[in-house]
Amino acid sequence: MTAETIVLPGAPPTGLGLPRWAQLMIVPVVLIAAWEALAQLGWINLIFFPAPSQIAISACKMIASGELLRHFADSLRRIAIANTVAIGIGVPLGFFMGLYRPFENLMDGIVNLVRPIPPLAWIPLAILWFGVGEKAVVFITSISAFFAILLNTIAGVRAVEKSLVRAALSLGATESVLIRKVILPATLPHLFTGFRIALGVSWMSIVAAELIAASSGLGFMISYYREVIRTDLILVGMLSIGVVGFLMDRGLIWLEGKLLPWRVRLEL
Amino acid sequence: MAVKLEIAGVSKHYPGHDGISVHALDGVSFGIEDGEFVSLLGPSGCGKSTLLHILAGFEAATAGRVVLDGRPISGPGADRGMVFQDYALFPWKTLIENVTFGLELRGMTRDERERIARDYIALVGLTGFENRFPHQLSGGMRQRCALARSVANSPEVLLMDEPLAAIDALTRNQLQEEILKVCAARDGVPRKTVVYVTHSIDEAVFLSDRIVVMTPRPGRILQVLEVPFGYPRTDATRLDSRFSPLVAEIWQTLKVHMVQAIDSGRN
Numbered sequence: 001m002t003a004e005t006i007v008l009p010g011a012p013p014t015g016l017g018l019p020r021w022a023q024l025m026i027v028p029v030v031l032i033a034a035w036e037a038l039a040q041l042g043w044i045n046l047i048f049f050p051a052p053s054q055i056a057i058s059a060c061k062m063i064a065s066g067e068l069l070r071h072f073a074d075s076l077r078r079i080a081i082a083n084t085v086a087i088g089i090g091v092p093l094g095f096f097m098g099l100y101r102p103f104e105n106l107m108d109g110i111v112n113l114v115r116p117i118p119p120l121a122w123i124p125l126a127i128l129w130f131g132v133g134e135k136a137v138v139f140i141t142s143i144s145a146f147f148a149i150l151l152n153t154i155a156g157v158r159a160v161e162k163s164l165v166r167a168a169l170s171l172g173a174t175e176s177v178l179i180r181k182v183i184l185p186a187t188l189p190h191l192f193t194g195f196r197i198a199l200g201v202s203w204m205s206i207v208a209a210e211l212i213a214a215s216s217g218l219g220f221m222i223s224y225y226r227e228v229i230r231t232d233l234i235l236v237g238m239l240s241i242g243v244v245g246f247l248m249d250r251g252l253i254w255l256e257g258k259l260l261p262w263r264v265r266l267e268l
Numbered sequence: 269m270a271v272k273l274e275i276a277g278v279s280k281h282y283p284g285h286d287g288i289s290v291h292a293l294d295g296v297s298f299g300i301e302d303g304e305f306v307s308l309l310g311p312s313g314c315g316k317s318t319l320l321h322i323l324a325g326f327e328a329a330t331a332g333r334v335v336l337d338g339r340p341i342s343g344p345g346a347d348r349g350m351v352f353q354d355y356a357l358f359p360w361k362t363l364i365e366n367v368t369f370g371l372e373l374r375g376m377t378r379d380e381r382e383r384i385a386r387d388y389i390a391l392v393g394l395t396g397f398e399n400r401f402p403h404q405l406s407g408g409m410r411q412r413c414a415l416a417r418s419v420a421n422s423p424e425v426l427l428m429d430e431p432l433a434a435i436d437a438l439t440r441n442q443l444q445e446e447i448l449k450v451c452a453a454r455d456g457v458p459r460k461t462v463v464y465v466t467h468s469i470d471e472a473v474f475l476s477d478r479i480v481v482m483t484p485r486p487g488r489i490l491q492v493l494e495v496p497f498g499y500p501r502t503d504a505t506r507l508d509s510r511f512s513p514l515v516a517e518i519w520q521t522l523k524v525h526m527v528q529a530i531d532s533g534r535n
């Protein structure tokens with residue numbers, strides 16, 4: 001899995017001789033240092049732009065008190081439930097739609113009608129149906145995850161090479177063997193892509209849903225501290241989402257590498 | 269010898285997007301004997317793949333019949349093994365798992381199917397690579413693996429669609445000999461019946477008992493030739509004084525037809 005990068009002739013050598021992780025740190029470190037300097041000099045309003053050192057202190061306090069972890073755990077649990085539901089419905093449905101054209105013709109209209117509705121537009125209905133709390137948030141989050149998984153599953157089934165199917169049939173595969181032993185494994189890379197996208201959009205919609213329809217979770221936390229104008233804690237919440245989202249995505253990529261070692265990944 | 273595979277008056281029309289259907293095959297008839305190696309030779313577009321796909325059961329003929337061992341072919345099945353130009357190996361399976369795929373479907377025990385698979389893997393010279401994934405093998409090795417996978421499943425007929433078209437010329441010569449070796453009779457297993465699609469005259473002459481020369485628009489049989497060499501075939505076959513004249517003769521026949529096709533504005 002070595003990454004090949006295209007280097008333009010005459011381009012300056014990249015990296016300043018630093019390892020990759022260090023290169024990635026350059027811009028954030030410079031920005032944070034400048035921000036801290038401006039704050040210390042009193043050139044920016046600390047109520048709207050709290051100093052990075054202040055954010056760090058607040059973050060430590062929130063971690064120590066367990067508050068951050070509690071909100072984080074609530075959001076994570078909802079994401080886990082929502083994605084389980086989305087996978088449970090989206091993967092089988094995507095397989096049927098990808099495999100059987102008449103079924104796809106039947107379902108395609110409704111799918112394409114509902115899909116463009118942003119998850120946020122479901123919030124009012126979700127609150128009326130489920131009340132403020134866990135169920136409404138899970139519902140909204142699973143809608144966005146569901147479509148990501150459904151569409152990638154269908155695309156994956158469609159992308160299975162005809163010659164693989166033919167090879168299997170000529171080796172004696174029945175339809176059920178074909179689906180379980182050829183189409184399913186051939187679709188796994190697309191399924192993983194679907195899971196990654198679903199997880200990404202889950203974080204986007206769960207925060208929005210918790211802003212309005214929950215009394216816990218990272219989204220709720222951000223919204224709550226807006227009311228008491230604690231920008232440092234708002235930023236702690238935002239950064240937590242960024243870090244967790246990044247780590248989960250990396251985790252899935254790692255898992256894919258472990259589970260699908262045959263996958264030749266092209267990276268530019 | 270007994271006729272193994274009978275192709276009688278086979279025509280194929282593909283419905284076109286704009287209502288103009290493509291006439292891919294027109295009244296093709298010939299028989300293939302048990303243990304015979306027959307090549308379908310012709311320029312691209314003459315319906316070689318179409319005919320092979322009809323034999324494999326992937327496509328239905330618009331008219332005519334194809335009969336294997338007295339039974340009409342109505343769909344794909346393990347009695348007709350297929351080797352593809354793009355190998356069609358299962359990328360998530362290792363080499364040996366690819367070769368055992370068909371054997372597992374027949375309900376063989378693990379020991380039994382691995383013993384057979386190792387035997388064929390050795391026959392195509394891939395011993396030591398059993399646990400590699402296809403993407404870790406060269407093109408030539410992948411096609412050897414695909415060949416082993418098909419032959420290990422002991423089909424009645426082996427169908428190959430330009431299996432060496434994507435292989436470099438040096439490896440190709442070597443693989444031609446290996447294909448013959450794999451298809452030859454050995455310890456009680458009779459010689460394979462093979463239908464081999466190629467657009468290389470040399471290849472058809474080197475490999476075949478008989479060559480079915482085809483021409484396009486619509487796909488028809490131009491002539492059927494007997495190749496005068498016995499088996500096994502080796503480098504000496506390529507140097508035989510009858511080899512080059514036969515290749516040249518086939519080329520002249522095809523060329524005359526292709527020039528006619530250009531003259532009549534059909535090409």
Ligand SMILES: Nc1ncnc2c1ncn2[C@@H]1O[C@H](COP(=O)(O)OP(=O)(O)O)[C@@H](O)[C@H]1O
Nearest residue numbers: 282283290292311312313314315316317318319
């Ligand atoms: N699935 C298909 N749909 C429509 N036309 C096809 C299809 N497959 C092949 N053809 C047409 O049939 C003719 C014969 O094709 P093919 O059997 O692939 O020839 P060959 O293998 O000899 O190159 C060509 O004109 C080709 O364009």
Ligand SMILES: [Mg+2]
Nearest residue numbers: 316317318429
């Ligand atoms: Mg072809």
